[in-house]
Amino acid sequence: MTLLRLALGNLRRDALGAAFVTAAIALGAGSLFFFAGLGAGLSNAVARLFPEADRTVEVVPPRLRLGGLFGGRLDEAAVARLRALPGVTEARRRLLFGAPASAVYDGSFFGARLDVAIEVAAEGVERGALAAELPRDEPFSAAAGSPVPACVSSRLLDLYDGVFAPTRGLPRLTAGMLLGFTAPITLGRSLVAASRGPVETVPVRIACVSPRAMLAGLTVPLEVARAWNLRQGLPGDGYTGVSLSVASPRELPAVEAAVRSLGFELNSGDREAAQAAGRAAAVGATAFELLALLLVVLATGGVFQLFSGAVRSRRREIGILRALGATPAQASGLLLLEAAILGGAGGALGLCGALGAASLADAWLRRLPFPGRPETIFAFGTASAAAALAVGLLAALGGAYLPARLAARLDPARTLSDG
Amino acid sequence: MSEGAAGGTGGVEARGLVRSFRRDGRELRVLDGAELSIAPGEVVALFGESGSGKSTLLSILGGLDDGFAGSVRLSGVELSGLAEPERSRLRARTVGFVFQDHNLLPRLTVSENLLLPFAFRRGERPGPEAASEALESVGIAPLARERAARLSGGERQRAAVARALVTRPRLLLCDEPTGSLDGANGRRVAELLVSLARGRGVAVLVASHDPSLWRGADRALELSGGRLRARLAGAA
Ligand SMILES: Nc1ncnc2c1ncn2[C@@H]1O[C@H](COP(=O)(O)OP(=O)(O)OP(=O)(O)O)[C@@H](O)[C@H]1O
Numbered sequence: 001m002t003l004l005r006l007a008l009g010n011l012r013r014d015a016l017g018a019a020f021v022t023a024a025i026a027l028g029a030g031s032l033f034f035f036a037g038l039g040a041g042l043s044n045a046v047a048r049l050f051p052e053a054d055r056t057v058e059v060v061p062p063r064l065r066l067g068g069l070f071g072g073r074l075d076e077a078a079v080a081r082l083r084a085l086p087g088v089t090e091a092r093r094r095l096l097f098g099a100p101a102s103a104v105y106d107g108s109f110f111g112a113r114l115d116v117a118i119e120v121a122a123e124g125v126e127r128g129a130l131a132a133e134l135p136r137d138e139p140f141s142a143a144a145g146s147p148v149p150a151c152v153s154s155r156l157l158d159l160y161d162g163v164f165a166p167t168r169g170l171p172r173l174t175a176g177m178l179l180g181f182t183a184p185i186t187l188g189r190s191l192v193a194a195s196r197g198p199v200e201t202v203p204v205r206i207a208c209v210s211p212r213a214m215l216a217g218l219t220v221p222l223e224v225a226r227a228w229n230l231r232q233g234l235p236g237d238g239y240t241g242v243s244l245s246v247a248s249p250r251e252l253p254a255v256e257a258a259v260r261s262l263g264f265e266l267n268s269g270d271r272e273a274a275q276a277a278g279r280a281a282a283v284g285a286t287a288f289e290l291l292a293l294l295l296v297v298l299a300t301g302g303v304f305q306l307f308s309g310a311v312r313s314r315r316r317e318i319g320i321l322r323a324l325g326a327t328p329a330q331a332s333g334l335l336l337l338e339a340a341i342l343g344g345a346g347g348a349l350g351l352c353g354a355l356g357a358a359s360l361a362d363a364w365l366r367r368l369p370f371p372g373r374p375e376t377i378f379a380f381g382t383a384s385a386a387a388a389l390a391v392g393l394l395a396a397l398g399g400a401y402l403p404a405r406l407a408a409r410l411d412p413a414r415t416l417s418d419g
Numbered sequence: 420m421s422e423g424a425a426g427g428t429g430g431v432e433a434r435g436l437v438r439s440f441r442r443d444g445r446e447l448r449v450l451d452g453a454e455l456s457i458a459p460g461e462v463v464a465l466f467g468e469s470g471s472g473k474s475t476l477l478s479i480l481g482g483l484d485d486g487f488a489g490s491v492r493l494s495g496v497e498l499s500g501l502a503e504p505e506r507s508r509l510r511a512r513t514v515g516f517v518f519q520d521h522n523l524l525p526r527l528t529v530s531e532n533l534l535l536p537f538a539f540r541r542g543e544r545p546g547p548e549a550a551s552e553a554l555e556s557v558g559i560a561p562l563a564r565e566r567a568a569r570l571s572g573g574e575r576q577r578a579a580v581a582r583a584l585v586t587r588p589r590l591l592l593c594d595e596p597t598g599s600l601d602g603a604n605g606r607r608v609a610e611l612l613v614s615l616a617r618g619r620g621v622a623v624l625v626a627s628h629d630p631s632l633w634r635g636a637d638r639a640l641e642l643s644g645g646r647l648r649a650r651l652a653g654a655a
């Protein structure tokens with residue numbers, strides 16, 4: 001207790017130096033914590049933007065059919081073979097609607113007036129592909145006389161809210177607002193092309209907003225896409241894609257190789273984008289973490305300076321403590337205790353500063369209209385907080401180590417007679 | 420009193436002490452066969468010219484300096500060859516020091532200064548009442564909670580005496596304890612020191628320039644030429 005008071009008193013003696021060193025440690029440990037949180041947060045954001053990119057293999061038919069053993073057609077037999085591949089837990093079929101389609105809308109749109117005509121693409125998927133976002137009581141199937149359920153991409157919604165709505169004076173939308181919105185689309189004719197099939201108009205109802213839905217179009221039940229294709233005179237068998245789920249990212253390469261050997265191609269656009277974004281985030285964060293480490297090293301130098309000076313100006317006091325029975329280790333321990341106080345305080349200040357800076361950064365981002373913007377781009381954990389505190393402590397103790405050893409080696413007889 | 424009793428039962432006994440320093444490449448032999456024995460309760464004054472080696476002798480006897488040849492028995496333990504941290508532990512248990520000045524840590528209160536020696540020991544953690552009792556005995560009990568820096572010179576030396584005795588040492592080593600005090604103050608501190616030590620059965624060695632202050636001592640020694648010689652008590 002007395003030693004703690006003594007240590008605090010000693011720190012107060014050179015309060016300016018102590019404050020400076022504490023601030024340096026806070027800056028180093030805090031920015032380390034900040035950038036570690038930023039790196040983790042960005043990779044979380046990437047993972048949210050491209051869900052399951054590291055656990056899904058997108059199989060497409062080969063662009064060139066070389067007449068291989070299986071002919072490269074994605075029919076039921078091929079789907080069965082893909083599903084049977086080792087490591088594959090699920091095989092979900094996809095079917096693009098192959099004819100032109102468009103939507104002309106002129107009416108009220110969530111309180112504003114909307115008058116648009118757009119090209120529409122559509123893809124049919126199995127219910128399981130969207131299960132995470134579909135309401136539990138949404139069957140996601142065609143029922144005679146009622147509108148076709150369709151999902152839209154959450155990334156598209158982000159784009160709309162971030163870029164489109166503000167510039168066109170249209171209301172911003174949430175996924176909840178969109179659910180149930182019904183509008184007609186026209187099959188067999190678009191703004192730029194017409195098919196050989198009949199032109200028909202079908203009502204479509206938004207059933208979910210999902211990051212797994214196709215980006216620029218409507219994602220509808222598989223059998224709806226097949227029925228539309230048949231009505232337009234297109235082949236009714238086979239699929240345009242199969243999504244394979246694998247148990248773990250480690251199995252991806254083997255599954256991909258097996259898919260290729262079956263004569264199919266891979267569409268890895270999403271995963272490559274996710275990997276590129278993840279890599280960029282990781283590299284950026286690592287660079288800043290290195291910079292933060294450099295700050296920590298500089299802070300250690302400051303601690304060394306401070307305590308070297310302290311040992312010099314406190315020789316007499318250290319001699320008195322030794323005369324009172326302090327062992328050399330206890331004399332240096334007092335200095336290390338002082339350093340630990342600085343390091344602990346610096347680390348704690350740094351943590352608070354980093355958390356504050358992170359919430360400021362998030363608040364600033366929230367005002368930026370950019371699509372796909374996550375709520376936070378940080379992920380702070382207790383492990384990284386503990387690590388940052390430890391770094392602050394280690395920086396202080398490391399900087400004070402040599403001066404403390406010097407204090408232990410001081411000849412007490414001499415320091416006492418020097419006066 | 421036999422010489423053996425002094426080093427064995429709580430006093431101090433030194434035989435053939437030699438201590439030399441190197442200065443400007445030459446050997447400076449400060450102690451050259453000094454011999455000394457102080458029994459418990461005995462107060463010995465140590466005189467000698469400036470630079471004769473008084474402080475050096477005190478440092479050796481108190482285990483602050485281990486660069487000597489010869490033998491020192493402190494409370495029955497041989498100091499020569501005793502390594503750290505045992506040397507510091509023995510010092511904490513058996514020796515009290517009073518220096519000329521800068522004895523107290525100015526940022527701590529007087530009471531905290533008194534309890535400081537216990538911060539370096541295992542076990543024993545006396546409370547503030549031990550400090551106020553010790554301050555009572557030197558007559559400055561009301562200053563217990565005062566910052567040491569705010570005390571007068573005489574009050575500081577009284578506090579230093581109280582701190583040196585609060586751990587119940589066997590040997591009290593005082594290096595010019597009145598050196599920075601004026602005549603009257605110095606005399607009062609000297610008298611206090613002698614009476615307290617005697618009452619507690621502590622062996623005392625006081626180095627001083629001023630023989631007039633130490634007429635109450637049992638014996639006086641003169642250090643010159645690296646050796647100790649008896650000096651007639653009171654002969655200033
Ligand atoms: N660590 C040291 N290194 C070199 N020389 C030293 C050391 N300690 C003491 N000396 C020298 O030894 C001699 C005796 O010093 P010491 O301090 O013991 O004398 P003193 O009798 O206490 O003097 P004073 O009355 O002035 O306090 C001096 O010449 C001093 O310079």
Ligand SMILES: [Mg+2]
Nearest residue numbers: 473474475594
């Ligand atoms: Mg001296």
